[in-house]
Amino acid sequence: MMQHSVPDRPVAGDWLALREPADAAAREHSLPLIDRLVRHWEERPPAGVPGSSAAEPVVVVDLGAGTGANRAWLARHLPGPQRWILLDHDRELLDQAVAAARAEGADVVPVLAGVEELGRVLSEHPAARRLVTCSALLDLLTRQQIRELARVLAEEGVPALFALTVDGEVLLDPPHHLDPSVLGAFEDHQHRGELAGTDAVRLAAEALREHGTAVDVTPTPWWIADQAWARPLLERFLADRADAAVEHRPDLTAEAHAWLRTRLVDCARGRLRATVGHADLLGLPPVG
Numbered sequence: 637m638m639q640h641s642v643p644d645r646p647v648a649g650d651w652l653a654l655r656e657p658a659d660a661a662a663r664e665h666s667l668p669l670i671d672r673l674v675r676h677w678e679e680r681p682p683a684g685v686p687g688s689s690a691a692e693p694v695v696v697v698d699l700g701a702g703t704g705a706n707r708a709w710l711a712r713h714l715p716g717p718q719r720w721i722l723l724d725h726d727r728e729l730l731d732q733a734v735a736a737a738r739a740e741g742a743d744v745v746p747v748l749a750g751v752e753e754l755g756r757v758l759s760e761h762p763a764a765r766r767l768v769t770c771s772a773l774l775d776l777l778t779r780q781q782i783r784e785l786a787r788v789l790a791e792e793g794v795p796a797l798f799a800l801t802v803d804g805e806v807l808l809d810p811p812h813h814l815d816p817s818v819l820g821a822f823e824d825h826q827h828r829g830e831l832a833g834t835d836a837v838r839l840a841a842e843a844l845r846e847h848g849t850a851v852d853v854t855p856t857p858w859w860i861a862d863q864a865w866a867r868p869l870l871e872r873f874l875a876d877r878a879d880a881a882v883e884h885r886p887d888l889t890a891e892a893h894a895w896l897r898t899r900l901v902d903c904a905r906g907r908l909r910a911t912v913g914h915a916d917l918l919g920l921p922p923v924g
């Protein structure tokens with residue numbers, strides 16, 4: 637079996653379930669990017685792949701597929717038949733994504749691998765129309781992995797739709813005097829080592845443009861207020877921020893715990909609102 641990178645910090649499946657309704661609402665803002673992608677396909681008749689035709693399935697590679705939320709949302713916004721290549725380095729999450737997709741009758745191919753396998757995956761799945769997508773992944777990659785993705789996409793001439801990458805903006809209303817220190821430590825944690833963190837969209841846009849790709853970026857913030865799904869998402873969001881802040885800055889332990897206690901009370905009283913900045917990026921390869 638192929639060696640693959642193993643997650644050193646597995647993402648919790650229940651966190652992915654909690655964020656799904658906020659993600660779906662946020663992605664309504666980037667529907668124009670999907671319109672642009674569809675126009676791009678329409679304006680370029682299938683060519684270059686022997687025997688290919690517009691009736692063939694679009695091949696969509698979903699990097700960091702997790703439990704399959706990106707496919708679940710995006711499939712209904714893309715035209716025609718689709719074959720989804722779900723790639724993740726976490727076997728447990730990938731199994732859930734594949735089971736859910738197959739239960740819906742979707743055409744899916746699981747790939748247990750790291751993102752560095754994209755070149756191989758694309759070479760194994762030639763098609764007239766392809767897309768490489770991801771959601772909530774880019775910030776977890778290293779700068780080098782992002783540069784490499786851009787290179788492979790340009791080499792293969794494949795469009796990219798990178799959804800829901802955090803951009804670092806977190807506004808809590810009402811504010812608390814410890815927000816800047818706890819949220820700042822969380823942000824530093826996201827940039828540990830070589831991780832792109834909240835620079836990811838800028839880095840991806842730069843790397844893609846260097847290869848002649850046309851890049852569009854649209855803000856897709858979460859607005860968390862009084863929706864039915866808001867409270868459990870917000871509670872988990874706050875707890876995860878406090879944990880990561882303490883891991884990164886153990887000297888902040890007392891402050892982070894005090895902050896979390898206060899913020900959870902705010903939540904329970906229904907008086908906390910949050911804006912969490914994200915962005916979606918569409919990259920279209922040059923014609924020719």
Ligand SMILES: C[S@@+](CC[C@H](N)C(=O)[O-])C[C@H]1O[C@@H](n2cnc3c(N)ncnc32)[C@H](O)[C@@H]1O
Binds near residue numbers: 646
């Ligand atoms: C925050 S989750 C997002 C999952 C899903 N796309 C969604 O929107 O719900 C990030 C996913 O990327 C996967 N992942 C992170 N780094 C990866 C890498 N280098 N190669 C492959 N998968 C990776 C994780 O296992 C996880 O499933």
